[in-house]
Amino acid sequence: MDLYLGIDVGSVSTNLVIIDRDSNVLAYEYLRTRGQPIRAVQDGLKAIEQKMPAAAAICGVGTTGSARTLTGVVVGADTVKNEITAHAVAAGLVKPEVQTVLELGGQDSKIILLRHGVVTDFAMNTICAAGTGSFLDHQAARLGIPIEEFGPMALRSGSPVHIAGRCSVFAESDMVHKQQIGHLTEDIVAGLCNALVRNYLNNVGKGKEILPPVVFQGGVAANIGIRAAFEKALQLEVFVPPYHHVMGALGAAHLARSAVMKKNGTSFRGFSISALDYITSSFECKGCPNICEIVNISLESELLARWGSRCGKWENLEEHG
Amino acid sequence: MKIGYGHMGTLTMVIEMILEELGHEPVVPDRPTRQTLALGAKYAPEFACIPFKIVLGTYLESISRGADLFVSGGGYGPCRAGLYGELHGRILKDLGYNPGFIFFFPPLKKPFDFLRKLSRLKGRFSWVHLARTISKAWAKLTALDELELMAQKVRPRELTRGATSKAFNRGLHYLHQAKSRVEIGEACAAALAEIGKVPYNPEADPLKVGIIGEIYVQLEPFANLFLEETLGHLGVEVRRSIYLTSYTRHDVLSTRGDMNSRTMAKPYLAQKIGGHGQNSVGDVIRYAGLGYHGVVQLAPFSCIPEIVAKSLMPHLSKEYGIPVLSLFIDEQTGPTGVLTRLEAFVDLMEQRRDFGRLGSVSNKA
Numbered sequence: 001m002d003l004y005l006g007i008d009v010g011s012v013s014t015n016l017v018i019i020d021r022d023s024n025v026l027a028y029e030y031l032r033t034r035g036q037p038i039r040a041v042q043d044g045l046k047a048i049e050q051k052m053p054a055a056a057a058i059c060g061v062g063t064t065g066s067a068r069t070l071t072g073v074v075v076g077a078d079t080v081k082n083e084i085t086a087h088a089v090a091a092g093l094v095k096p097e098v099q100t101v102l103e104l105g106g107q108d109s110k111i112i113l114l115r116h117g118v119v120t121d122f123a124m125n126t127i128c129a130a131g132t133g134s135f136l137d138h139q140a141a142r143l144g145i146p147i148e149e150f151g152p153m154a155l156r157s158g159s160p161v162h163i164a165g166r167c168s169v170f171a172e173s174d175m176v177h178k179q180q181i182g183h184l185t186e187d188i189v190a191g192l193c194n195a196l197v198r199n200y201l202n203n204v205g206k207g208k209e210i211l212p213p214v215v216f217q218g219g220v221a222a223n224i225g226i227r228a229a230f231e232k233a234l235q236l237e238v239f240v241p242p243y244h245h246v247m248g249a250l251g252a253a254h255l256a257r258s259a260v261m262k263k264n265g266t267s268f269r270g271f272s273i274s275a276l277d278y279i280t281s282s283f284e285c286k287g288c289p290n291i292c293e294i295v296n297i298s299l300e301s302e303l304l305a306r307w308g309s310r311c312g313k314w315e316n317l318e319e320h321g
Numbered sequence: 322m323k324i325g326y327g328h329m330g331t332l333t334m335v336i337e338m339i340l341e342e343l344g345h346e347p348v349v350p351d352r353p354t355r356q357t358l359a360l361g362a363k364y365a366p367e368f369a370c371i372p373f374k375i376v377l378g379t380y381l382e383s384i385s386r387g388a389d390l391f392v393s394g395g396g397y398g399p400c401r402a403g404l405y406g407e408l409h410g411r412i413l414k415d416l417g418y419n420p421g422f423i424f425f426f427p428p429l430k431k432p433f434d435f436l437r438k439l440s441r442l443k444g445r446f447s448w449v450h451l452a453r454t455i456s457k458a459w460a461k462l463t464a465l466d467e468l469e470l471m472a473q474k475v476r477p478r479e480l481t482r483g484a485t486s487k488a489f490n491r492g493l494h495y496l497h498q499a500k501s502r503v504e505i506g507e508a509c510a511a512a513l514a515e516i517g518k519v520p521y522n523p524e525a526d527p528l529k530v531g532i533i534g535e536i537y538v539q540l541e542p543f544a545n546l547f548l549e550e551t552l553g554h555l556g557v558e559v560r561r562s563i564y565l566t567s568y569t570r571h572d573v574l575s576t577r578g579d580m581n582s583r584t585m586a587k588p589y590l591a592q593k594i595g596g597h598g599q600n601s602v603g604d605v606i607r608y609a610g611l612g613y614h615g616v617v618q619l620a621p622f623s624c625i626p627e628i629v630a631k632s633l634m635p636h637l638s639k640e641y642g643i644p645v646l647s648l649f650i651d652e653q654t655g656p657t658g659v660l661t662r663l664e665a666f667v668d669l670m671e672q673r674r675d676f677g678r679l680g681s682v683s684n685k686a
Contacts, residue, residue, distance in 0.1 A: 082668070289352050
């Protein structure tokens with residue numbers, strides 16, 4: 001059986017998905033990156049290998065996410081794709097007629113507009129924390145609520161309070177204030193969901209024409225409180241796909257399939273790489289005023305790749321050894 | 322007098338030549354680096370824009386190399402840049418320096434004012450000598466534009482990544498050495514020949530993108546995180562809405578020479594709003610008309626004219642069926658985030674092109 005592997009290494013989570021020729025998800029892994037992308041990829045590979053069907057082989061690998069280039073070298077990727085395209089592809093797989101993708105991840109959020117299956121516009125927020133999963137995580141921890149219960153709790157609210165959601169710092173002080181004057185926790189939690197959605201729509205979604213069907217994906221899509229807040233704000237049904245938290249990896253796997261069709265075989269280094277020792281290091285090139293930061297990646301003392309220089313002189317490994 | 326000035330792309334070497342021709346000793350600014358920006362950001366008001374910070378950093382670097390007079394461009398109207406020279410001067414004074422300043426208005430917009438102020442720099446030289454210098458400078462500007470236009474065309478088609486940029490830099494070196502009109506002509510031919518030697522794929526059918534927006538971030542590659550080169554390496558042929566010898570040249574090169582961005586902007590933005598805000602609106606329409614696949618709007622973070630223009634982008638993009646990516650840049654902007662957006666934007670344009678070829682959907686998505 002021919003299978004395809006997609007790996008999405010983001011700042012917060014690392015996701016792996018294995019699909020078959022018809023893009024059915026056969027296995028997935030979701031783990032925390034914890035600032036060590038290579039370690040996370042290796043752990044993920046080890047775990048997902050156990051879930052591989054018998055007599056199957058990986059025929060293509062795609063990587064995406066902020067560590068896509070690094071991961072691509074580590075695993076031997078057939079395609080390395082930005083996360084915006086990967087998410088759009090995945091949304092199109094689960095809902096072919098999709099026109100709007102809302103994606104809320106750990107440290108960024110995106111909106112992608114598609115018309116007739118083609119991406120027509122997108123926006124991405126990586127500056128403001130108030131529209132992201134990390135902020136919800138943090139506030140849930142502060143209120144002493146497990147993040148899994150955050151959504152159901154919000155739905156129980158009868159009258160959500162208004163939280164100033166423009167900035168996560170202001171939102172937090174506003175929440176403390178609302179607690180101190182005696183509002184119910186569930187009303188505050190629901191208010192926070194509304195504030196996050198308002199922030200997202202006013203920043204990332206500014207000027208974008210949000211048409212149905214709307215697909216909501218990313219880790220935060222698990223939160224039914226946020227989903228309800230989106231439906232209320234947009235007055236539209238919001239669809240959360242079953243593999244909403246690993247959609248980037250799903251998109252990358254699908255792209256890998258198209259990529260290997262155009263080339264001969266896969267560059268995948270195999271699952272055994274999870275036991276190997278990858279070492280990264282970096283230095284500043286002083287060759288010109290650009291002062292580029294060069295990154296080396298080696299496998300057991302053999303230099304695999306180098307990047308970061310604008311002029312490209314370090315990328316040629318033979319010249320510099 | 323050792324004269325310093327800000328760095329703005331290829332214009333830098335032309336100012337160097339003018340100052341030398343007029344018997345001054347120019348303190349030629351180095352290409353700005355992250356250190357230059359950090360230095361400028363340290364002493365600039367936080368909400369000043371990135372051109373202000375880079376130029377301030379360059380002034381401080383130039384002062385340490387002996388500059389005691391700065392020549393600088395100013396501007397008119399609502400854009401703050403007109404006041405920047407004054408503010409730069411005061412900040413430097415607060416830091417204990419006291420260089421002189423001569424503020425020029427953009428020479429191509431106000432040629433007479435430019436000449437009047439140039440007479441101060443002209444000193445003992447004759448007007449004929451000055452006229453010759455100006456004409457030589459124009460020849461160099463034209464040659465530099467020629468070189469950039471060719472590099473922009475070849476880069477997305479090159480077979481070895483980076484070959485065009487290397488040839489381009491060699492070409493810049495030739496032009497830098499050229500002192501007389503004859504030499505400039507020869508250097509230009511040699512520089513173009515260098516780029517002509519770059520092996521390229523004649524079958525390539527690159528996407529075409531128009532770069533629009535504020536002048537400094539368009540012309541200084543460091544300020545736009547080397548946008549042209551990055552897009553070129555992603556296989557995109559770019560054109561800027563602003564070149565050193567700008568409008569005439571651009572309009573001549575485009576197939577419809579009568580199209581003027583400001584006039585085209587009128588139905589959407591009837592008045593000048595400072596900077597290149599009105600141009601940006603018209604440029605989107607112009608590039609759409611020329612069949613470009615997309616537009617990248619470049620602007621310094623907090624630039625009011627471009628913010629106003631940006632608010633019209635969703636509407637223009639829809640009406641003219643051309644994707645627009647707006648990049649607002651400050652010292653916090655990370656190259657990775659910009660690259661991710663550019664890659665996605667290229668994917669978007671490619672998909673649209675493929676889809677358009679199927680002929681099943683109108684461009685007005």
